[in-house]
Amino acid sequence: MPPELRTRYLGLELRSPLVASAGPHTGDLDTLARLEDAGAGAVVLPSLFEEQIEREELATHGVLEAGAGTFAEAPGGWFPHVQDYNTGPDRYLTLLEQARERLAIPVIASLNATTSGGWVRYARLLQQAGADALELNVYRVEAGADRTGRDVEAEVLELVGDVRASIDIPLAVKLSPYWSALGSFAPAVVDAGADGLVLFNRFMQPDLDLDTLTVAPRASLSGPDDVRLPLRWIALLHGRVRASLAASGGVHDAGAAAKLLLAGADVVMATSAVLREGAGWFAAAEAGLLAWMAEREYESVGQLRGSVSHRTAEDPRAFERANYVRTLKSWAAPLPGNRS
């Protein structure tokens, strides 16, 4: 008997813990079907953005044209790019309905938002369109000098509470790694109504173009070493929050998936690897995971989940700061060009 891959995430039964996280590829119906055929346990659609919803509402009421000059500043300045990304709220709902009809695996919709507001009603529309769960992506860059970390956390918690109150389907919250005290903030997000945490979103850092001397928005894909960030935090939070844990970031092969499951993830998500290798990545990663589990006589994902988390590891301090100096000293390679 091959090892059992089935897992539960947000109360949903998944045939495999390998999940397709949000990206341009999950915004296309045929590609979603290919991801399912290749073995993805669930798919997360790309995010629908708060600004898109607000813009559509303004357009519907004719306000957009009247105030075009001011709207260009906020939030319209970067808006055309977003519009190109996922085609807007109406088509998003259509894609969701079609995906729900065509796929047997759970289809998770995603909303990107930073503030609570009238647009939250879209969460309910996504539920009505058939989403099995909602992922709330709170991607934000706090650059204002007038706002404290405490303000930002309070705003996110209010937002999570408002979205929770507007839907009955499970709610996951996708966080960035840049919180000053994630150990306390993560359980607070759960208390505010999240059924699961997705750790982490990948922040796109702007670049400068040396020819044009302009800021160049460039999406960059992760590499295999990036898995260490979710690995640490999944291990630290496993068993400490009453919520499902999804790992996202740097999952490029079966080995990375196995590590994250050992650390305590309920599901392991991939975007960059799939953008590089195509939908077939899921079939290869599943075969690799099954082979690894069989070799070590693991019978199920449930059996390996969390067996090397912070609570269960032989040396839990390795997940914390204690190992900092030891890690720095572990770099023993001589400088190129030096004899020793």
Ligand SMILES: Cc1cc2nc3c(=O)[nH]c(=O)nc-3n(C[C@H](O)[C@H](O)[C@H](O)COP(=O)(O)O)c2cc1C
């Ligand atoms: C081109 C691109 C587009 C993405 N779009 C979204 C999105 O719409 N919503 C979201 O929550 N995450 C989005 N992500 C983040 C991914 O879902 C994922 O969390 C992140 O890339 C880390 O995983 P990876 O290392 O497997 O890429 C995007 C990532 C990339 C590279």
